[in-house]
Amino acid sequence: MATTNDVVLIHVDNKPGFYARIEEIAPDLKPGWWQVRLLVLTFPLQVFTWILDEFQLEGADFTMGGTPLRLETVVSPVEVERMEKEKEDRERQVRQRQEEGAPKVISLQDRRKK
Numbered sequence: 001m002a003t004t005n006d007v008v009l010i011h012v013d014n015k016p017g018f019y020a021r022i023e024e025i026a027p028d029l030k031p032g033w034w035q036v037r038l039l040v041l042t043f044p045l046q047v048f049t050w051i052l053d054e055f056q057l058e059g060a061d062f063t064m065g066g067t068p069l070r071l072e073t074v075v076s077p078v079e080v081e082r083m084e085k086e087k088e089d090r091e092r093q094v095r096q097r098q099e100e101g102a103p104k105v106i107s108l109q110d111r112r113k114k
Contacts, residue, residue, distance in 0.1 A: 001058045002073050008038075011070040018042055019074065025057075 010017045020038040040046040056062045
């Protein structure tokens with residue numbers, strides 16, 4: 001689900017339309033609906049407030065004035081690369097632990113006797 005400060009791509013008529021940053025998500029009077037304030041990244045900058053439900057914030061199709069729209073959360077390529085690196089590091093640590101077996105316990109009492 002898109003959250004505050006996320007950059008989203010707004011699809012208009014099933015084609016990429018424009019980018020926007022979610023500035024604020026506030027509950028609407030109607031339960032299950034949200035007032036979503038968007039900073040539209042165009043020139044000049046514009047601010048829209050749309051009333052959306054949770055499914056629409058998650059990327060479900062909806063219409064406004066008969067025009068099909070959809071929000072798609074944009075993930076930075078830098079963030080994708082960082083997440084992949086973290087995943088590889090975790091997998092490497094798990095393999096390393098499995099190869100090494102259980103850690104050895106060294107008795108301090110046995111060490112004193114030597």
